[in-house]
Amino acid sequence: MFADIVIIGAGVVGLAIAKELSSIFNCIVLEKHPSFGCETSSRNSEVIHAGLYYPQNSLKTELCIEGNRLIYEFAEKYKVPFNKIGKLVIAVTKEQEEKLISIHENARRNGVCGIEYVSNTYLQKYSPCIKAHSAFISRNTGIIDTHSFMRCLEALAIENGATFSYNSEVIDIKKTNNEFEIFIKIDEGEIFSLKSPIIINSAGLHSDEIASMVGINDENLKINYCKGHYFKLNSSIFDTKHLVYPVTDNNLGLGIHLTLDLNGGLKLGPDTSFLNSRQINYDVPNHLAEKFFTAGQSYIKGLTLEMLSPDYAGIRPKLQKPDENFRDFYITDETARNLDGFINLVGIESPGLTSSLAIAKYVRKLLT
Numbered sequence: 123m124f125a126d127i128v129i130i131g132a133g134v135v136g137l138a139i140a141k142e143l144s145s146i147f148n149c150i151v152l153e154k155h156p157s158f159g160c161e162t163s164s165r166n167s168e169v170i171h172a173g174l175y176y177p178q179n180s181l182k183t184e185l186c187i188e189g190n191r192l193i194y195e196f197a198e199k200y201k202v203p204f205n206k207i208g209k210l211v212i213a214v215t216k217e218q219e220e221k222l223i224s225i226h227e228n229a230r231r232n233g234v235c236g237i238e239y240v241s242n243t244y245l246q247k248y249s250p251c252i253k254a255h256s257a258f259i260s261r262n263t264g265i266i267d268t269h270s271f272m273r274c275l276e277a278l279a280i281e282n283g284a285t286f287s288y289n290s291e292v293i294d295i296k297k298t299n300n301e302f303e304i305f306i307k308i309d310e311g312e313i314f315s316l317k318s319p320i321i322i323n324s325a326g327l328h329s330d331e332i333a334s335m336v337g338i339n340d341e342n343l344k345i346n347y348c349k350g351h352y353f354k355l356n357s358s359i360f361d362t363k364h365l366v367y368p369v370t371d372n373n374l375g376l377g378i379h380l381t382l383d384l385n386g387g388l389k390l391g392p393d394t395s396f397l398n399s400r401q402i403n404y405d406v407p408n409h410l411a412e413k414f415f416t417a418g419q420s421y422i423k424g425l426t427l428e429m430l431s432p433d434y435a436g437i438r439p440k441l442q443k444p445d446e447n448f449r450d451f452y453i454t455d456e457t458a459r460n461l462d463g464f465i466n467l468v469g470i471e472s473p474g475l476t477s478s479l480a481i482a483k484y485v486r487k488l489l490t
């Protein structure tokens with residue numbers, strides 16, 4: 123069997139790439155699970171980010187800002203449920219104001235539109251449940267129904283002629299002169315192989331394992347698993363029209379924030395908890411409620427411990443180690459390692475959902 127392009131992984135990134143490339147190439151998507159989006163792409167905050175936090179001239183900034191625009195256009199066009207609900211970034215205390223100003227400055231430098239400081243009267247009117255010293259709003263931040271988004275991407279890719287092979291786990295890859303042979307284990311344990319001159323590695327938490335199958339064993343590209351838990355708020359007393367993100371000094375995530383889903387349900391999270399092993403475990407232990415309560419009660423009026431119940435968890439595929447600073451998305455054609463045609467995407471953590479359509483265009487440019 124032969125394909126112009128083999129895409130490994132049917133998360134939101136692999137799906138967006140399949141949709142983008144299937145109009146010009148014969149694409150096969152290999153996914154080990156029985157359906158799309160069974161890992162990180164269905165275990166996130168479903169927030170369309172605006173690009174406030176990342177450094178200037180980084181891929182995260184560029185692809186987040188472009189992806190933000192593209193995802194709203196896509197959602198409008200294909201009727202994917204979304205809400206451009208806006209997000210408040212808040213300084214809870216006067217001491218945090220400096221941090222708030224620096225995030226606002228960074229966003230402005232990045233060229234993010236729709237950011238402005240808001241008054242206390244505004245906060246009282248639109249987010250009366252929040253305690254804040256000062257705040258700004260990001261009007262281009264929103265939420266999206268990720269499952270519908272992914273289902274739509276898959277349908278469009280299939281319409282273009284892409285083939286999706288589920289229950290198909292890539293277990294090895296051999297490089298010959300001008301093509302790759304990809305070995306795949308299917309549901310019944312049977313193994314078959316597929317040849318292609320181009321592989322796109324969008325395997326999320328396992329992308330470094332796929333890279334090592336072609337001989338890339340770079341310590342710098344090893345993924346660290348960083349879990350994020352969520353707790354539900356079981357109370358109707360909280361009134362906020364926007365998502366709420368307190369500023370944080372934690373450079374590994376955006377802090378335990380308050381998000382709404384499309385049905386108006388509220389949740390707190392995610393925290394950041396590095397895992398010692400690569401065992402995937404999505405448990406949300408009850409005892410973490412204390413930590414979420416402590417974080418939440420600092421900025422949510424009337425929150426009690428009893429209002430919190432475990433919700434769900436996701437795992438970030440981080441290139442950044444716990445003691446390291448910012449790491450960017452890694453998206454490269456590995457020609458320099460003598461692996462022409464191997465497009466390697468590693469460390470596609472947040473804002474990967476927001477950036478997915480822009481990542482797909484970026485990959486297309488690498489190929490055409």
Ligand SMILES: Cc1cc2nc3c(=O)[nH]c(=O)nc-3n(C[C@H](O)[C@H](O)[C@H](O)COP(=O)(O)OP(=O)(O)OC[C@H]3O[C@@H](n4cnc5c(N)ncnc54)[C@H](O)[C@@H]3O)c2cc1C
Binds near residue numbers: 132170324351475
């Ligand atoms: C807690 C949390 C909150 C987040 N919040 C947001 C947010 O609000 N906004 C935002 O923009 N981003 C957010 N993100 C990031 C976003 O979810 C990810 O960047 C995005 O889902 C990554 O998509 P992906 O397709 O690269 O990876 P995945 O969704 O992990 O997909 C990779 C796929 O590859 C498959 N695969 C792996 N190995 C193999 C193999 N050997 N053979 C075949 N298939 C294989 C997997 O089964 C999987 O389906 C968040 C992430 C987390 C963890």
